[in-house]
Amino acid sequence: MAGARRQTARLKVFVTGASSGIGRAAAAEFARRGHQVFAGARRVEALADLAAGTPNITAVSLDVTDAAAIRQAWATIVAATGGAGVDVLVNNAGFALAGPVETLSDADVKRQFDTNVFGVLAMTRTVLPAMRERGSGLIVNISSLVGRTTFAGMGVYGATKYAVEAISDALRQEVADFGVKVVIIEPGFVTTSLGEAADAQSATAAEVPAAYTEMIARGDRYLAAQIAKGIAPGQVAAAIVAAAEHPNPRPRYVVPGAARFLIALLTTLPDRLADRAKHLATARA
Numbered sequence: 001m002a003g004a005r006r007q008t009a010r011l012k013v014f015v016t017g018a019s020s021g022i023g024r025a026a027a028a029e030f031a032r033r034g035h036q037v038f039a040g041a042r043r044v045e046a047l048a049d050l051a052a053g054t055p056n057i058t059a060v061s062l063d064v065t066d067a068a069a070i071r072q073a074w075a076t077i078v079a080a081t082g083g084a085g086v087d088v089l090v091n092n093a094g095f096a097l098a099g100p101v102e103t104l105s106d107a108d109v110k111r112q113f114d115t116n117v118f119g120v121l122a123m124t125r126t127v128l129p130a131m132r133e134r135g136s137g138l139i140v141n142i143s144s145l146v147g148r149t150t151f152a153g154m155g156v157y158g159a160t161k162y163a164v165e166a167i168s169d170a171l172r173q174e175v176a177d178f179g180v181k182v183v184i185i186e187p188g189f190v191t192t193s194l195g196e197a198a199d200a201q202s203a204t205a206a207e208v209p210a211a212y213t214e215m216i217a218r219g220d221r222y223l224a225a226q227i228a229k230g231i232a233p234g235q236v237a238a239a240i241v242a243a244a245e246h247p248n249p250r251p252r253y254v255v256p257g258a259a260r261f262l263i264a265l266l267t268t269l270p271d272r273l274a275d276r277a278k279h280l281a282t283a284r285a
Contacts, residue, residue, distance in 0.1 A: 012038075012086040013088040015037060015040065015090040016091055016119070018050070018092070019042070020192070022236045025232075025234045027039040034056065038060050039057050039059055040062030040064075047059035061073065062093075065118065065119055087138065089124065091123055091139065091142060094115055095115060097111075097112040098154060098223070099156075100155075117167075120141060120164055124171070132178045135178060135179040136180065137180045140182075140183045141183070143186045144187060147161030184253070185236065187236045190227070191230045192227065218282050
């Protein structure tokens, strides 16, 4: 991420899913660097200490699956910025639903897509018109390692991140002539609570057939081990802020950079070999 950065420009930034993890770290890092931050979350009370203890942060009540809540949050931001809107949107709100494809309920899958995909679309469509009319702006979409190569038990979550990747790649081309840039951030495993990362499995976990018991246990052990030695949310936040401050950010950032090798390996191996490698990795956990 070397190169010139916009050192003096004070950006107006809207971060979704800012109550914890990557979103909270990104909001704090933007504010620390002097930018004006609107931190959105469903549980606005979870942002109270962040907003109170950090200059430049305004807490905004936001549910990315609720159209009325999005309109209200955006109206608040437009009023606070004198009608200007924001320079940067960080689409971070989301969660990871774990479990074999057969076992997940329609309700759980719908909630996953509503948050991780339709939430990204709704927020982008809300913020983009002002950027397009102004002729500048940046949309940062938080994807994942599993947006490039997914694992057993992560198929539905991976599907939402594959969708974010496709949407981002197309959007980047669609808005380039308007002076708006689109960046994808692909974190590897991040040190966060297992319950937060996997949304405590599915609400239907008790209905999982016994045939999947060992697969789920193996996957849980692997996920816990990877999260335990994962990167800190602050490392991802630093990449987000660096991209936002750069006059010509890359379309895609893998964090940490070392994860690029894993992505390259698993996406270039023949499918059966990649499947075998993933199975062996989880079996050793």
